[in-house]
Amino acid sequence: MMRQKLEGKTRNRVDKERCRHYWIIEIANGPKSRGVCQYCGESRDFLNSIPGPTVPKRGKHPLDLPEISKVELDEDSKS
Numbered sequence: 001m002m003r004q005k006l007e008g009k010t011r012n013r014v015d016k017e018r019c020r021h022y023w024i025i026e027i028a029n030g031p032k033s034r035g036v037c038q039y040c041g042e043s044r045d046f047l048n049s050i051p052g053p054t055v056p057k058r059g060k061h062p063l064d065l066p067e068i069s070k071v072e073l074d075e076d077s078k079s
Contacts, residue, residue: 015040016037016040016041016042019037019039019040019042020039021037021039021040021042022037022038022039023035023036023037023038023044023046024036024037024038025046028048030048031047031048031049032045032046032047032048033045033046033048034046
C-alpha cells in the first residue's frame with residue numbers, strides 16, 4: 001500500500017473500487033458540502049438538505065392536509 005499525508009495525518013492508500021468509504025464531510029455552508037474518503041482519497045459532493053416539497057405558503061398551517069376531491073361511485077363499484 002502507498003502512504004499519503006493528508007492534513008497532517010498519514011494514511012494508507014487503498015484501491016478506490018474496493019474501498020468501503022469513510023467520508024469526512026466539511027461543515028455545511030450552502031446547498032452542498034465536499035466529502036473526502038479517509039481511506040482512498042476519493043472526493044464527492046453531498047447535499048446538505050433532502051430535496052422535497054416546497055415550504056407551505058403563508059397563512060397555511062404546515063400540518064393541514066390538502067383538500068381531497070369527492071369521487072362518486074357508480075352502482076357497479078359499490079358492491
